[in-house]
Amino acid sequence: MSFSNHLETEILDHVFGGNAYTAPGTLYLALFTSNPDEDGSGTEVSTSGTAYARQTVTFTVSGNTATTDAAVEYSTATANFGTVTHVGVMDASTAGNLLAYAALTSSKTIETGDVFRVPAGDLDITLD
Numbered sequence: 001m002s003f004s005n006h007l008e009t010e011i012l013d014h015v016f017g018g019n020a021y022t023a024p025g026t027l028y029l030a031l032f033t034s035n036p037d038e039d040g041s042g043t044e045v046s047t048s049g050t051a052y053a054r055q056t057v058t059f060t061v062s063g064n065t066a067t068t069d070a071a072v073e074y075s076t077a078t079a080n081f082g083t084v085t086h087v088g089v090m091d092a093s094t095a096g097n098l099l100a101y102a103a104l105t106s107s108k109t110i111e112t113g114d115v116f117r118v119p120a121g122d123l124d125i126t127l128d
Contacts, residue, residue, distance in 0.1 A: 040098035
């Protein structure tokens with residue numbers, strides 16, 4: 001996953017500017033139908049009539065990698081989500097800031113009745 005401009009700025013300001021950064025208490029996984037890019041400008045799945053909502057996500061950190069430590073499962077789609085191409089880690093359940101994002105290995109079309117799942121351990125954030 002790549003860091004967003006927001007998180008890059010926060011980290012630089014914290015480490016090199018000496019200003020405190022408070023990590024979010026809860027992280028959320030968002031689904032996108034286009035690349036959110038570093039500025040968070042992509043198209044997130046619509047919440048209108050779809051039953052889509054960002055889901056909480058937790059990570060375990062080992063070395064230079066944070067890995068999801070539990071499965072993330074979305075509610076059954078009550079209308080098409082579209083083709084999900086990217087995921088993003090957000091600092092709020094709605095609105096908020098994009099922290100990190102990545103393209104899916106394979107895009108997934110979510111139609112009415114489908115459930116989107118990310119198995120535990122399938123999402124890594126690595127710093128090199």
